[in-house]
Amino acid sequence: MENTASILILISGFAHAVVNAIMKAGKDKMSGRALIDGFSALMLAPFALLVPLPTNAWHWLIASTVIHGVYLLALIKSFEQSDMTVAYPIARGLAPMLAAAGAVAIFHEPISAYVALGIMCIACGVMAIGVSHKFKASALLWAALTGACIACYTVVDAQGVRAAPTALSYIVWTFLMLGGALGSFFALWRGRGFIASVAGQWKPGLIAGALSIVSYGLALLAFRYGATPRLAALRETSILFGAIIAVVFLRERLTKLRFGGVAVIALGAMVLIATG
Secondary structure, eight states, X not given: OHXXXXXXXXXXXXXXXXXXHHHHHSSSHHHHHHHHHHHHHHHHGGGGGTSOOOTTOHHHHHHHHHHHHHHHHHHHHHHHHSOHHHHHHHHHXXXXXXXXXXXXHHHOXXXXXXXXXXXXXXXXXXXXXXXXXOOOHHHHHHHHHHHHHHHHHXXXXXXXXXXXXXXXXXXXXXXXXXXXXXXHHHHHHHTHHHHHHHHHHHHHHHHHHHHHHHHHHHHHHHHHHXXXXXXXXXGGGHHHHHHHHHHHTSOOXXXXXXXXXXXXXXXXXXXXXXHO
C-alpha cells in the first residue's frame, strides 16, 4: 500500500499546486477562497447521505476545521504580500519537518534515516526557492504561520482519517465542514465585496473547488494507508509543479538558486519514493 499511497500523494501535490495558482491569480483572494471551499462542499454534499458518519473522528474533524481556518487566513495574507514563488515555498518547506516531528513525537509513528534524509532534502530545497527572493518581514511571518498550520492539520487529519469508519466518510465530512464553516466565514467577512467578486471569479472557483477535492481527498486517502512523515514531505513536491505554473502562467522569475532548490526537491522525492 505504500507505493499506492505515494502515487496518490504525488497526484494530490499536482492538483494542490494548480489550486493555489488559481487562487493567487484571482484579484480578490479571500472571496476566491470562499468560492473554492463553498463549491467543494456543494459537490460532496450528496455523498453525505451515502457514507457512514465519521464515528470516533468528530473531534479530529473539529480540530482540523479550526486549524484550517487559521491556515487559510495566513495563506491569503501571505499571497497578498508576496509572490507565489516566495510565500508558497516557505510555507510548504516548513510543513514537512514540523509534521514529521509531530507525528513521531506525539503519535510515535516510525521514521527511518532515509526518510529523514528525504524530508530534509525537500524542506531545504523548498526553502531555497522561497528565500531566493526579496520579501517583507510580515510576509515571512504569514508564510511561516501557514507552514505551521499545514503541519498541524496534516498530523490531525492523518489520525482522523484512520479513526473514521471509512476514508470516504472522513473525506466527505472534511469538505462539508470546511466548505460550510470556512467558506461562509470568508464570504461574510468580505461582505458586499464577495458578491461583486462572484461574477468574475465563479468559473475558476468552480474548477479550483473540484481540484481541491482531488488534492486533499487523495492526500487523506494516502494518509490512511501510509506513514505521515514520509507522505507529508512527498506531498511538498507540489512546489515543483507550483514553480512551473508560476513561471509559465503567472510570469514570475525562476533564478538559479530557485532552480537549484527544485533539483534538491527532486532528489528528496526520489529518496522518499525509493523508501516506499
